[in-house]
Amino acid sequence: MNDDHQTPLVGVLSLQGAFREHRRALERTGARTREVRRRRQLEGLDALVIPGGESTTIGKLMVEYDLLEAVRGLGREGMPILGTCAGLVLLAGAVVGGEQPLVGLMDIEARRNAFGRQVHSFEAELELPLLDGKPFPGVFIRAPWIESAGPGVEVLATHAGHAVAAREGNLLVTAFHPELTADVRLHGLFLEMVAGRHPAGTA
């Protein structure tokens, strides 16, 4: 329908969670989007978002519908992937004390519900030097943090001494929910990674 080849097509994994909010943020930032529930819907995408939700639920459904291996393969080929909250957990190479299906592309270890149960969920302003200007509104909901990261991982933001946003090559993760705010700068940063992929990329 849209034959503008300059406009990237971003898939949003839509098995469960806040996928509509990611679509809205991406469309406001100038991308086309597609909901992904079946493997065939991965075809022709320029990038993928794994949204917040329950990582155990999303992981099980990814296994059941043959998406886990497929997404891992696309990530290895260099497709830009953004993971928020549950998406961070699913992209992590390991989860502290947990056994659950993971895409496992990134050289980080995630700790689930690291800040505590829901009564400890919070909002906090974050310093994100990669983004111009004012602090970023961090919405943390039963959020994970990055317990440890390999040498190739660039930590983009911390809160209370814990890494809560990071980038490694084509992968971008946040422990918080940019899709629940009106601030689309992180989605903009992700789309820059998508645009940069074809010339050379930054990684």
Add this chain to the structure above:
Amino acid sequence: MRAMKIGTMTVKSGLAEMLKGGVIMDVTDAGQARIAEEAGAVAVMALERVPSDIRAAGGVARMADPEKIREIQETVSIPVMAKARIGHFVEAQILEALEVDYIDESEVLTPADEAHHIDKWRFKVPFVCGAINLGEALRRIAEGAAMIRTKGEAGTGNVVEAVRHMRAITGEIRRLAGMDQAELSAAAKDLRAPLELVKWVAENGRLPVVNFSAGGLATPADAALMMQLGADGVFVGSGIFKSEDPAARGKAIVEATTHYDDPEILARVSTGLKEAMAGMDIREIGEENLLQHRGW
């Protein structure tokens, strides 16, 4: 470190946003909680008895024993919800102290106050409340509810009331969309809801918080039906653990909720599930025994 804010409406309603497209399952012990998580539930509701047993047992139904709630919290990594009686703000205080992730101020339990619901703004734990129509949903949101669920008729295994309530809410929202300011003021009066919320709904074409379906869902097709009617997700109470094979039925309902508009998948997951819970005809229950009329 910069200032942190806890218990804001953004983080309260935000957790409900993360549960969308998912299934919240009633469980009565750690064993059931494990089965629910394994089946792919996005959260569990910790209860003393499932609604069909509450209905059968009669008497006063209250908040679950904290020991039971703790046992379930220790067993699963997904959010744990628990029910408080309508208006029973001390049960809610106890549940907040236990750090449950959501409180359901629920008509399934025996109401503790026949005029007032809990003032939910006073809590940092979020609340979900039942509603049978738009006015009730907006009154609960005005009291601080961060999530709504249509009531249906719990413990019946009959989806008809869930359908009635979802259609009532979506129909009323559509009706508001065509109204001018004067009509909206009149509508707010009819709905017994704050004008500001009524205006917001008219402008945005939806509730300001997530709206799940509950009460009487028993099959994958029931879950998909409610999703196609506009639910953001589903609660399944007695429907799973009162069926013959809860693990298989739970998993099938999870898949049906995700793939609610894919009849090919719905056909596959509906196949060979053994017996569903026995259902009840709503007319046989008697008007005075309907749980959905609790709440004001």
